[in-house]
Amino acid sequence: MARWRLCIAALLATGLCVCPAPSLLAQQTGDAAPPAAKPPAYVGSKACQGCHATEYESFSRYSKKAHSSQSVKIMAPKLSPEELRGCFACHTTGYGQPGGFVSFEQTPELANAGCEVCHGPGAAHVDSGGDPALIKTKLAMSECERCHSAERVRTFNFKPMLFAGAH
The missing domain is CATH 1.10.1130.10 (Flavocytochrome C3; Chain A)
Incomplete structure (x- = not known):
């Protein structure tokens, strides 16, 4: 499993990945960027x-x-x-x-x-x-x-x- 992750990560890093959803693969390898923080929101008193x-x-x-x-x-x-x-x-x-x-x-x-x-x-x-x-x-x-x-x-x-x- 670790080798698979390394292979996918290497493909993503080199730009050789032709997968239609490289971000999905990045999520599977743990390399995805964390979700953006939500801006502060007001709720009223x-x-x-x-x-x-x-x-x-x-x-x-x-x-x-x-x-x-x-x-x-x-x-x-x-x-x-x-x-x-x-x-x-x-x-x-x-x-x-x-x-x-x-x-x-x-x-x-x-x-x-x-x-x-x-x-x-x-x-x-x-x-x-x-x-x-x-x-x-x-x-x-x-x-x-x-x-x-x-x-x-x-x-x-x-x-x-x-x-x-x-x-």
């Missing part, structure tokens, strides 16, 4: 509720982030497309990122600044049954500054709070 009911309830009730799209919807008719994109960057989840917020119609589950704004895309964490290594658990104030920059704090008089009512 409701996906967190089942395992993190207390945090989800507190976030939904007390955090302004949980309702952040409301102010965007109120202001949207008065904003240019560029200004609106600036609002989406901080008031939604994952805007401009693969699998993030696209529009209120297409991705309503990501319309607010949800759990994944602070903890990162949660699909891998959810799919694993809650592996804590697959989600950001240690947060720092410096991470808040993506949205709560000095300029925005001056403009909107809204200072960041590390847990913002969520925990």
